[in-house]
Amino acid sequence: MSQHFLLSKKVRDFSLIKLLNWSDDDYFNFLKHIKFKGEESTVCPECGAIKPPRFLKTRKQWRCRDCDRSFSLFSGTVLANSKLTLRKIVLAMYLYSSETKGISMSQLSRDIDVSYKTAFTLLHKFKEAITQTEDLTPLKGHVQIDGGHFGGKPRSGQFRRIGRPEDIVAKIKLGKSQGAKRSRISRANLERKKRNRRIIINLRQLGPKGTGAVRTICRVAMAEDEKHVMSLIRRFVEPGTYIETDESSAYLQCSLGYKHETVQHSTEYSTIDGVNNNQAESFFSRIRRWEYGVSHRMEAKYMQDYANEFAWRENTRRYTQLEKLRCLADKVLSSGLSRWWCGYWQGIKRDDEMLWKA
Numbered sequence: 001m002s003q004h005f006l007l008s009k010k011v012r013d014f015s016l017i018k019l020l021n022w023s024d025d026d027y028f029n030f031l032k033h034i035k036f037k038g039e040e041s042t043v044c045p046e047c048g049a050i051k052p053p054r055f056l057k058t059r060k061q062w063r064c065r066d067c068d069r070s071f072s073l074f075s076g077t078v079l080a081n082s083k084l085t086l087r088k089i090v091l092a093m094y095l096y097s098s099e100t101k102g103i104s105m106s107q108l109s110r111d112i113d114v115s116y117k118t119a120f121t122l123l124h125k126f127k128e129a130i131t132q133t134e135d136l137t138p139l140k141g142h143v144q145i146d147g148g149h150f151g152g153k154p155r156s157g158q159f160r161r162i163g164r165p166e167d168i169v170a171k172i173k174l175g176k177s178q179g180a181k182r183s184r185i186s187r188a189n190l191e192r193k194k195r196n197r198r199i200i201i202n203l204r205q206l207g208p209k210g211t212g213a214v215r216t217i218c219r220v221a222m223a224e225d226e227k228h229v230m231s232l233i234r235r236f237v238e239p240g241t242y243i244e245t246d247e248s249s250a251y252l253q254c255s256l257g258y259k260h261e262t263v264q265h266s267t268e269y270s271t272i273d274g275v276n277n278n279q280a281e282s283f284f285s286r287i288r289r290w291e292y293g294v295s296h297r298m299e300a301k302y303m304q305d306y307a308n309e310f311a312w313r314e315n316t317r318r319y320t321q322l323e324k325l326r327c328l329a330d331k332v333l334s335s336g337l338s339r340w341w342c343g344y345w346q347g348i349k350r351d352d353e354m355l356w357k358a
Protein backbone atom coordinates (compact mmCIF):
# COMPACT_ATOMS: atom_id res chain seq x y z
CA MET A 1 0.00 0.00 0.00
CA SER A 2 1.29 3.40 -0.86
CA GLN A 3 2.33 5.80 1.85
CA HIS A 4 -0.17 8.30 3.18
CA PHE A 5 0.43 11.67 1.55
CA LEU A 6 0.67 13.57 4.85
CA LEU A 7 3.40 11.16 6.04
CA SER A 8 5.54 11.61 2.93
CA LYS A 9 8.65 13.75 2.84
CA LYS A 10 7.29 15.73 -0.08
CA VAL A 11 4.66 17.44 2.08
CA ARG A 12 7.26 18.84 4.51
CA ASP A 13 8.67 21.38 2.09
CA PHE A 14 8.11 24.43 4.26
CA SER A 15 8.18 24.39 8.05
CA LEU A 16 7.06 26.91 10.63
CA ILE A 17 10.71 27.25 11.67
CA LYS A 18 11.63 28.47 8.19
CA LEU A 19 8.75 30.91 8.18
CA LEU A 20 9.70 32.36 11.57
CA ASN A 21 13.25 32.95 10.35
CA TRP A 22 12.03 35.19 7.54
CA SER A 23 12.78 38.91 7.67
CA ASP A 24 10.09 41.56 7.15
CA ASP A 25 11.29 41.94 3.55
CA ASP A 26 10.86 38.21 2.95
CA TYR A 27 7.21 38.39 4.04
CA PHE A 28 6.66 41.36 1.76
CA ASN A 29 8.42 39.76 -1.23
CA PHE A 30 6.53 36.50 -0.77
CA LEU A 31 3.16 38.28 -0.94
CA LYS A 32 4.31 40.67 -3.67
CA HIS A 33 5.34 37.78 -5.89
CA ILE A 34 1.90 36.17 -5.50
CA LYS A 35 0.05 39.45 -6.03
CA PHE A 36 1.88 40.33 -9.25
CA LYS A 37 2.14 36.72 -10.42
CA GLY A 38 5.80 37.33 -11.24
CA GLU A 39 5.06 40.31 -13.53
CA GLU A 40 5.37 43.91 -12.55
CA SER A 41 1.91 44.84 -13.77
CA THR A 42 -1.36 44.67 -11.91
CA VAL A 43 -4.87 46.02 -12.04
CA CYS A 44 -5.07 49.26 -10.07
CA PRO A 45 -7.70 48.71 -7.35
CA GLU A 46 -8.68 52.40 -7.60
CA CYS A 47 -9.23 52.93 -11.35
CA GLY A 48 -8.79 49.49 -12.92
CA ALA A 49 -5.86 50.48 -15.14
CA ILE A 50 -3.53 47.62 -16.10
CA LYS A 51 -0.10 49.20 -16.21
CA PRO A 52 3.16 48.65 -14.35
CA PRO A 53 2.74 50.97 -11.31
CA ARG A 54 5.52 52.98 -9.67
CA PHE A 55 6.94 51.38 -6.51
CA LEU A 56 7.34 53.63 -3.47
CA LYS A 57 10.13 51.85 -1.67
CA THR A 58 9.97 53.44 1.77
CA ARG A 59 6.21 53.10 2.07
CA LYS A 60 6.10 49.62 0.45
CA GLN A 61 3.28 50.85 -1.74
CA TRP A 62 2.64 51.36 -5.44
CA ARG A 63 1.37 54.43 -7.23
CA CYS A 64 -0.83 54.08 -10.31
CA ARG A 65 0.50 55.93 -13.37
CA ASP A 66 -3.06 56.62 -14.53
CA CYS A 67 -4.98 57.90 -11.52
CA ASP A 68 -1.96 58.78 -9.36
CA ARG A 69 -3.44 57.09 -6.32
CA SER A 70 -1.31 54.74 -4.25
CA PHE A 71 -2.19 51.25 -3.13
CA SER A 72 -0.58 48.59 -0.97
CA LEU A 73 -0.49 44.79 -0.97
CA PHE A 74 -3.96 44.31 0.48
CA SER A 75 -5.77 47.33 -1.02
CA GLY A 76 -9.11 46.28 -2.46
CA THR A 77 -8.97 42.82 -0.85
CA VAL A 78 -10.71 41.35 2.20
CA LEU A 79 -7.74 42.46 4.31
CA ALA A 80 -7.88 46.11 3.17
CA ASN A 81 -7.05 48.56 6.00
CA SER A 82 -5.80 45.76 8.24
CA LYS A 83 -3.48 47.05 10.94
CA LEU A 84 -1.75 43.71 11.43
CA THR A 85 1.89 43.32 10.43
CA LEU A 86 2.66 41.20 7.38
CA ARG A 87 4.45 38.75 9.66
CA LYS A 88 1.28 38.13 11.69
CA ILE A 89 -0.88 37.86 8.57
CA VAL A 90 1.40 35.34 6.82
CA LEU A 91 1.78 33.39 10.06
CA ALA A 92 -2.01 33.24 10.45
CA MET A 93 -2.31 32.08 6.82
CA TYR A 94 0.27 29.38 7.48
CA LEU A 95 -1.44 28.07 10.61
CA TYR A 96 -4.89 28.25 9.03
CA SER A 97 -3.90 26.45 5.84
CA SER A 98 -1.67 23.78 7.36
CA GLU A 99 -4.11 22.51 10.00
CA THR A 100 -6.01 19.71 8.29
CA LYS A 101 -9.10 20.20 10.44
CA GLY A 102 -8.97 23.95 10.86
CA ILE A 103 -7.77 26.14 13.70
CA SER A 104 -9.89 27.68 16.43
CA MET A 105 -10.04 31.44 16.69
CA SER A 106 -8.96 31.50 20.31
CA GLN A 107 -5.97 29.29 19.51
CA LEU A 108 -4.91 31.66 16.73
CA SER A 109 -5.26 34.66 19.02
CA ARG A 110 -2.77 33.06 21.43
CA ASP A 111 -0.46 31.87 18.64
CA ILE A 112 0.06 35.23 16.96
CA ASP A 113 -0.72 37.43 19.97
CA VAL A 114 -3.80 39.30 18.79
CA SER A 115 -7.13 39.73 20.56
CA TYR A 116 -9.84 37.12 20.09
CA LYS A 117 -11.91 39.63 18.16
CA THR A 118 -9.07 40.24 15.68
CA ALA A 119 -8.48 36.51 15.23
CA PHE A 120 -12.22 36.00 14.73
CA THR A 121 -12.55 38.53 11.91
CA LEU A 122 -9.22 37.51 10.36
CA LEU A 123 -10.28 33.87 10.02
CA HIS A 124 -13.70 34.87 8.75
CA LYS A 125 -12.06 37.10 6.15
CA PHE A 126 -9.99 34.12 4.99
CA LYS A 127 -13.25 32.18 4.61
CA GLU A 128 -14.76 35.09 2.71
CA ALA A 129 -11.78 35.14 0.32
CA ILE A 130 -12.20 31.40 -0.21
CA THR A 131 -15.92 31.93 -0.89
CA GLN A 132 -15.31 34.83 -3.30
CA THR A 133 -12.76 32.91 -5.35
CA GLU A 134 -14.62 29.59 -5.42
CA ASP A 135 -14.48 27.74 -8.76
CA LEU A 136 -18.12 27.28 -9.74
CA THR A 137 -17.72 25.74 -13.18
CA PRO A 138 -19.97 22.65 -13.41
CA LEU A 139 -18.58 19.31 -12.24
CA LYS A 140 -18.31 16.56 -14.85
CA GLY A 141 -17.25 12.98 -15.44
CA HIS A 142 -17.97 11.14 -12.21
CA VAL A 143 -19.80 12.90 -9.36
CA GLN A 144 -20.95 11.75 -5.92
CA ILE A 145 -23.59 13.64 -3.95
CA ASP A 146 -24.75 13.45 -0.35
CA GLY A 147 -26.39 15.55 2.33
CA GLY A 148 -25.45 15.79 6.02
CA HIS A 149 -27.32 17.28 8.97
CA PHE A 150 -25.43 19.91 10.97
CA GLY A 151 -26.11 22.27 13.84
CA GLY A 152 -29.07 22.44 16.19
CA LYS A 153 -27.88 19.66 18.46
CA PRO A 154 -30.40 19.51 21.30
CA ARG A 155 -29.07 19.94 24.81
CA SER A 156 -29.23 16.75 26.82
CA GLY A 157 -32.54 16.52 28.60
CA GLN A 158 -33.39 16.45 32.25
CA PHE A 159 -32.83 12.71 32.59
CA ARG A 160 -29.66 10.70 32.23
CA ARG A 161 -29.70 8.10 29.47
CA ILE A 162 -29.02 5.31 31.91
CA GLY A 163 -31.98 4.77 34.24
CA ARG A 164 -31.89 4.88 38.02
CA PRO A 165 -30.34 1.76 39.67
CA GLU A 166 -33.74 0.64 41.02
CA ASP A 167 -35.21 0.82 37.49
CA ILE A 168 -32.40 -1.31 36.12
CA VAL A 169 -32.92 -3.88 38.90
CA ALA A 170 -36.66 -3.91 38.14
CA LYS A 171 -35.95 -4.47 34.47
CA ILE A 172 -33.56 -7.32 35.16
CA LYS A 173 -36.17 -8.90 37.46
CA LEU A 174 -38.74 -8.65 34.70
CA GLY A 175 -36.29 -10.34 32.37
CA LYS A 176 -35.86 -7.30 30.14
CA SER A 177 -32.45 -6.28 28.88
CA GLN A 178 -30.94 -3.14 30.33
CA GLY A 179 -32.38 -0.79 27.73
CA ALA A 180 -31.29 2.85 27.72
CA LYS A 181 -33.93 5.19 28.99
CA ARG A 182 -34.67 7.81 26.36
CA SER A 183 -33.70 11.28 27.36
CA ARG A 184 -36.72 13.54 27.18
CA ILE A 185 -36.31 16.69 25.10
CA SER A 186 -38.22 19.75 26.18
CA ARG A 187 -40.37 21.63 23.69
CA ALA A 188 -38.02 24.64 23.77
CA ASN A 189 -35.11 22.33 23.07
CA LEU A 190 -36.91 20.76 20.14
CA GLU A 191 -37.68 24.20 18.73
CA ARG A 192 -34.02 25.14 19.05
CA LYS A 193 -33.08 22.02 17.15
CA LYS A 194 -35.56 22.76 14.36
CA ARG A 195 -34.46 26.38 14.12
CA ASN A 196 -30.72 25.71 13.85
CA ARG A 197 -30.61 22.47 11.92
CA ARG A 198 -29.34 22.73 8.32
CA ILE A 199 -28.34 20.31 5.60
CA ILE A 200 -24.98 20.62 3.89
CA ILE A 201 -25.26 19.06 0.45
CA ASN A 202 -21.91 18.29 -1.11
CA LEU A 203 -21.17 17.48 -4.72
CA ARG A 204 -17.78 15.93 -5.39
CA GLN A 205 -16.11 15.23 -8.69
CA LEU A 206 -13.90 12.15 -8.67
CA GLY A 207 -10.56 11.95 -10.41
CA PRO A 208 -8.99 8.85 -11.98
CA LYS A 209 -9.26 5.65 -9.92
CA GLY A 210 -7.33 5.85 -6.67
CA THR A 211 -7.08 9.64 -6.52
CA GLY A 212 -10.36 10.27 -4.69
CA ALA A 213 -12.31 13.49 -5.15
CA VAL A 214 -10.66 16.33 -7.03
CA ARG A 215 -13.27 19.07 -6.70
CA THR A 216 -15.91 19.76 -4.08
CA ILE A 217 -18.84 22.16 -4.07
CA CYS A 218 -21.09 22.52 -1.00
CA ARG A 219 -24.34 24.31 -0.46
CA VAL A 220 -26.41 24.73 2.70
CA ALA A 221 -30.15 24.04 2.37
CA MET A 222 -33.12 23.66 4.70
CA ALA A 223 -33.90 20.19 3.37
CA GLU A 224 -32.39 17.39 1.33
CA ASP A 225 -35.38 16.98 -0.97
CA GLU A 226 -35.93 16.63 -4.69
CA LYS A 227 -36.47 20.35 -5.23
CA HIS A 228 -33.21 21.44 -3.59
CA VAL A 229 -31.13 18.55 -4.85
CA MET A 230 -32.23 18.84 -8.49
CA SER A 231 -31.70 22.61 -8.62
CA LEU A 232 -28.18 22.09 -7.25
CA ILE A 233 -27.43 19.36 -9.78
CA ARG A 234 -28.73 21.46 -12.68
CA ARG A 235 -26.51 24.36 -11.59
CA PHE A 236 -23.33 22.53 -10.63
CA VAL A 237 -23.22 19.30 -12.67
CA GLU A 238 -22.83 19.01 -16.44
CA PRO A 239 -25.64 17.09 -18.20
CA GLY A 240 -24.79 13.48 -18.97
CA THR A 241 -22.50 13.14 -15.95
CA TYR A 242 -22.33 9.81 -14.08
CA ILE A 243 -23.82 10.44 -10.62
CA GLU A 244 -23.67 8.15 -7.58
CA THR A 245 -25.86 8.76 -4.52
CA ASP A 246 -27.46 6.85 -1.67
CA GLU A 247 -31.01 5.51 -1.92
CA SER A 248 -32.68 8.70 -0.65
CA SER A 249 -35.85 9.56 -2.55
CA ALA A 250 -34.47 13.07 -3.10
CA TYR A 251 -32.31 11.72 -5.93
CA LEU A 252 -35.06 9.88 -7.85
CA GLN A 253 -35.08 12.42 -10.69
CA CYS A 254 -31.33 12.21 -11.24
CA SER A 255 -31.85 9.70 -14.02
CA LEU A 256 -33.39 12.49 -16.13
CA GLY A 257 -30.46 13.82 -18.10
CA TYR A 258 -27.80 12.08 -16.00
CA LYS A 259 -26.50 8.54 -15.63
CA HIS A 260 -27.56 7.72 -12.09
CA GLU A 261 -26.75 4.77 -9.81
CA THR A 262 -27.48 4.29 -6.12
CA VAL A 263 -26.09 2.34 -3.20
CA GLN A 264 -28.45 0.96 -0.54
CA HIS A 265 -26.88 2.32 2.63
CA SER A 266 -29.13 0.30 4.92
CA THR A 267 -27.35 -2.85 3.75
CA GLU A 268 -23.99 -1.94 2.23
CA TYR A 269 -21.40 0.80 1.74
CA SER A 270 -20.58 -0.28 -1.81
CA THR A 271 -22.45 -2.53 -4.23
CA ILE A 272 -20.83 -5.60 -5.74
CA ASP A 273 -20.21 -3.52 -8.88
CA GLY A 274 -18.42 -0.85 -6.83
CA VAL A 275 -21.19 1.76 -6.81
CA ASN A 276 -20.75 3.90 -3.68
CA ASN A 277 -20.81 7.48 -2.49
CA ASN A 278 -17.99 7.16 0.02
CA GLN A 279 -16.16 10.28 -1.15
CA ALA A 280 -19.26 12.38 -0.50
CA GLU A 281 -19.70 10.67 2.90
CA SER A 282 -16.11 11.14 3.96
CA PHE A 283 -16.40 14.89 3.50
CA PHE A 284 -18.83 14.96 6.40
CA SER A 285 -16.58 12.92 8.66
CA ARG A 286 -13.90 15.61 8.48
CA ILE A 287 -16.19 18.58 8.97
CA ARG A 288 -17.77 16.76 11.93
CA ARG A 289 -14.38 16.22 13.56
CA TRP A 290 -13.85 19.95 13.23
CA GLU A 291 -17.27 20.60 14.78
CA TYR A 292 -16.60 18.26 17.72
CA GLY A 293 -12.96 19.07 18.32
CA VAL A 294 -12.26 22.60 17.16
CA SER A 295 -15.28 24.85 16.84
CA HIS A 296 -17.71 23.02 19.20
CA ARG A 297 -20.54 24.91 17.55
CA MET A 298 -21.88 25.47 14.06
CA GLU A 299 -24.09 28.48 13.79
CA ALA A 300 -26.66 28.15 11.01
CA LYS A 301 -26.02 31.70 9.83
CA TYR A 302 -22.38 31.00 8.95
CA MET A 303 -22.66 27.37 7.93
CA GLN A 304 -22.04 28.10 4.24
CA ASP A 305 -18.76 29.81 5.19
CA TYR A 306 -17.64 26.74 7.12
CA ALA A 307 -18.73 24.40 4.32
CA ASN A 308 -16.76 26.44 1.77
CA GLU A 309 -13.69 26.35 4.00
CA PHE A 310 -13.87 22.58 4.19
CA ALA A 311 -14.52 22.20 0.46
CA TRP A 312 -11.30 24.18 -0.03
CA ARG A 313 -9.44 22.05 2.52
CA GLU A 314 -10.58 18.96 0.63
CA ASN A 315 -9.54 20.38 -2.71
CA THR A 316 -6.05 21.21 -1.40
CA ARG A 317 -5.52 18.12 0.75
CA ARG A 318 -2.74 16.80 -1.51
CA TYR A 319 -0.91 20.15 -1.57
CA THR A 320 2.40 20.56 0.22
CA GLN A 321 2.73 23.06 3.09
CA LEU A 322 4.09 25.76 0.79
CA GLU A 323 1.48 25.11 -1.91
CA LYS A 324 -1.32 25.45 0.65
CA LEU A 325 0.09 28.71 1.99
CA ARG A 326 0.52 30.07 -1.55
CA CYS A 327 -3.00 28.99 -2.49
CA LEU A 328 -4.55 30.79 0.49
CA ALA A 329 -2.40 33.90 0.00
CA ASP A 330 -3.43 33.98 -3.66
CA LYS A 331 -7.11 33.75 -2.71
CA VAL A 332 -6.77 36.57 -0.19
CA LEU A 333 -4.78 38.80 -2.56
CA SER A 334 -7.16 38.27 -5.48
CA SER A 335 -10.33 38.73 -3.41
CA GLY A 336 -12.48 41.85 -3.35
CA LEU A 337 -13.31 44.05 -0.37
CA SER A 338 -14.91 42.30 2.59
CA ARG A 339 -18.68 42.72 2.55
CA TRP A 340 -19.35 40.86 5.77
CA TRP A 341 -16.50 41.34 8.22
CA CYS A 342 -15.46 45.00 8.04
CA GLY A 343 -16.84 46.68 11.14
CA TYR A 344 -18.27 43.44 12.51
CA TRP A 345 -17.38 44.33 16.09
CA GLN A 346 -18.75 47.83 15.56
CA GLY A 347 -22.14 46.27 14.87
CA ILE A 348 -22.15 45.93 11.06
CA LYS A 349 -23.25 42.33 10.68
CA ARG A 350 -24.48 40.21 7.82
CA ASP A 351 -28.28 40.27 7.82
CA ASP A 352 -29.22 37.03 6.17
CA GLU A 353 -27.69 33.59 6.07
CA MET A 354 -26.51 32.12 2.77
CA LEU A 355 -29.09 29.44 2.03
CA TRP A 356 -29.54 27.59 -1.23
CA LYS A 357 -33.01 28.45 -2.51
CA ALA A 358 -34.47 25.94 -4.95
Ligand SMILES: [Zn+2]
Pocket: 044, 045, 046, 047, 048, 049, 064, 065, 066, 067, 068, 069
Ligand atom coordinates in the same frame (compact mmCIF):
# COMPACT_ATOMS: atom_id res chain seq x y z
ZN1 LIG B 1 -5.29 53.77 -10.92
